[in-house]
Amino acid sequence: MLVDNEAARAAIVEQAMRDNGYRVIRRLETTKHLTQEVAQSQPDIVIIDIESPDRDMLENMSRLSKDNPRPIVMFAEEDDSSHIEAAIRAGVSAYIVDGMQSSRVKPILQVAVARFREFQALRSELNTVKSQLEERKTIEKAKGLIMKHQHCDEAAAYTALRKLAMDRSQRIIEVATSVISVMELMGDKQ
Amino acid sequence: MNIHHSSCHNHSHVKLGFIPLLDCAPFVVAKEKGFFQAEGLDVELSKEASWSSIRDKVAFNLLDGAHMLASMPLAATLGVGTVRSAMQTSFTVSHNGNGITVSNALYERMQRYADSPQDLHNAVALKRLLESEKNEAVRFAIVYPYSSHNYQLRDWLASAGIDPDTDMQIIVVPPTQMIDYLQQGEIQGYCVGEPWNTLAVRQGLGHMLTTGYEIWGSTPEKVLGINSQWANQNPEAHQSVIRALDQACRWVQAAENRIELFALLSEPDYLNCTPEQLSNGPDDDIIAKAAQQRFSGRRINHPSPNYALWIMSQMWRWQDLARPIRVVDVINQVYRQDLYCQALGLSVEDIPSFIKSANFDESVWLQGAIEGRVKPHPNGVIDGLILD
Numbered sequence: 026m027l028v029d030n031e032a033a034r035a036a037i038v039e040q041a042m043r044d045n046g047y048r049v050i051r052r053l054e055t056t057k058h059l060t061q062e063v064a065q066s067q068p069d070i071v072i073i074d075i076e077s078p079d080r081d082m083l084e085n086m087s088r089l090s091k092d093n094p095r096p097i098v099m100f101a102e103e104d105d106s107s108h109i110e111a112a113i114r115a116g117v118s119a120y121i122v123d124g125m126q127s128s129r130v131k132p133i134l135q136v137a138v139a140r141f142r143e144f145q146a147l148r149s150e151l152n153t154v155k156s157q158l159e160e161r162k163t164i165e166k167a168k169g170l171i172m173k174h175q176h177c178d179e180a181a182a183y184t185a186l187r188k189l190a191m192d193r194s195q196r197i198i199e200v201a202t203s204v205i206s207v208m209e210l211m212g213d214k215q
Numbered sequence: 216m217n218i219h220h221s222s223c224h225n226h227s228h229v230k231l232g233f234i235p236l237l238d239c240a241p242f243v244v245a246k247e248k249g250f251f252q253a254e255g256l257d258v259e260l261s262k263e264a265s266w267s268s269i270r271d272k273v274a275f276n277l278l279d280g281a282h283m284l285a286s287m288p289l290a291a292t293l294g295v296g297t298v299r300s301a302m303q304t305s306f307t308v309s310h311n312g313n314g315i316t317v318s319n320a321l322y323e324r325m326q327r328y329a330d331s332p333q334d335l336h337n338a339v340a341l342k343r344l345l346e347s348e349k350n351e352a353v354r355f356a357i358v359y360p361y362s363s364h365n366y367q368l369r370d371w372l373a374s375a376g377i378d379p380d381t382d383m384q385i386i387v388v389p390p391t392q393m394i395d396y397l398q399q400g401e402i403q404g405y406c407v408g409e410p411w412n413t414l415a416v417r418q419g420l421g422h423m424l425t426t427g428y429e430i431w432g433s434t435p436e437k438v439l440g441i442n443s444q445w446a447n448q449n450p451e452a453h454q455s456v457i458r459a460l461d462q463a464c465r466w467v468q469a470a471e472n473r474i475e476l477f478a479l480l481s482e483p484d485y486l487n488c489t490p491e492q493l494s495n496g497p498d499d500d501i502i503a504k505a506a507q508q509r510f511s512g513r514r515i516n517h518p519s520p521n522y523a524l525w526i527m528s529q530m531w532r533w534q535d536l537a538r539p540i541r542v543v544d545v546i547n548q549v550y551r552q553d554l555y556c557q558a559l560g561l562s563v564e565d566i567p568s569f570i571k572s573a574n575f576d577e578s579v580w581l582q583g584a585i586e587g588r589v590k591p592h593p594n595g596v597i598d599g600l601i602l603d
Contacts, residue, residue: 060386075268075271076264076268077264077265078264078265078389078391078392079265079389080264080265080267080268081265081266081267081358081359081360081387081389082386082387082388082389083267084266084267084296084359084360084387085359085360085386085387109275109298110275110276113271113272113275113277114275114277118267118268118271
């Protein structure tokens, strides 16, 4: 069973599981009826984002063996700690049905850990691209303001920005941001 | 400012986790009011989504320590509900703050079985209801299995003759979702820390029947939980954290700081709510009110061996401990009174400790716990324990 409110990540992990010969019997995006879902689907292992506020709910299930015929414990028995640490660092937590051999658990977790990492890398790449786009927009806007204010062309405006950046040993984006705020302030007073 | 970070050799970097609850206040205040910094610490606070996450991150060195349930360093060290990992506490952050609240619907039904308000207050009416309406499923929620909330609720139910495991059901729900669950009838009651009892009452969604303070007297609720390996390797930084939190606790307790405190806590990095949700004004002090939350004062902040003994008795009583343990050894290993006293220049002799008394017999004690004969002293667990 996979519990993840990040639909995209859940899909990646599920695909990877399937490629490795495992079956994801249930994928939950919300954890509203987590306890009932676990009792109904009776998974061998529940994989959940470590940051999920619903983890404490799962913790309780190891106490509730009478309600749940397949008690769940975190990290079957006492697996070696470097393995668990790797999982936690990647953001994976796993609840494993008691009695499931740790030799079977390890490869499943490794797949999940790898895919979580991959997803994180993808997301940070996306963020970089996004912020680059934002920066370009800001610089464009600053250029536009300078062109309007100084009645110059685009190349001259860009040169002015670059010179300012070099003089102040700042990045162009930082100078562009200050230019925009100064221009807007002046604009307000006109 | 970050540019200078690496050049501050004398500032130890410490990473501490917290759960956004009212009683994380000392951590927030120590950071925001500069108490950590004055002790030469560069503390990074990390907001965590669950107690399980706090425990795992401290266990695996992603955090050095955290705002923790007072029972958590014991449970982690014993391997109760988790992989065994050595944790310890040398500072108690708060006392009390829990309450038991039921839905309006359950309250109305309970009233039919109550001869007096006392019957509602001490669960006698609930016991009668469960006996007469056997087909009715009653479900209560707590926030974490190995917690004061769970054991207070169980103690309260058991004192009225209710078996929490067979007569009803106890489930876990995150604190932020408690009121929703209650409103939708998924649960009929809960035991949770403030502000979640007061908020349900204010919104007209439930009735607060009793408080943890009324059930057990004044008891430690949250502590500074530390990874024992980190504590051994960083004794000076650890002591600095204790001193900064001690100062922060005094600041939080001082009534004149309330407005500033609620403004700080309500920020997006912390509780992310409005200050009004924490206080309706000077006459509506959520900290001093029913739940008797305390952060500083006589016998508040020391690690309490009596409480450690009490909570392990409860774990034993409710079968959370798989095998007998040497409770005295565990207490000495986990509840480090020596480090607390060392950091603040106090004497260990002043800390009340039941296990040091001559007539303490571990096996007699644990048997008494199973039979529900172990009780807190009328003045609270700190003052002592009673074996009937």
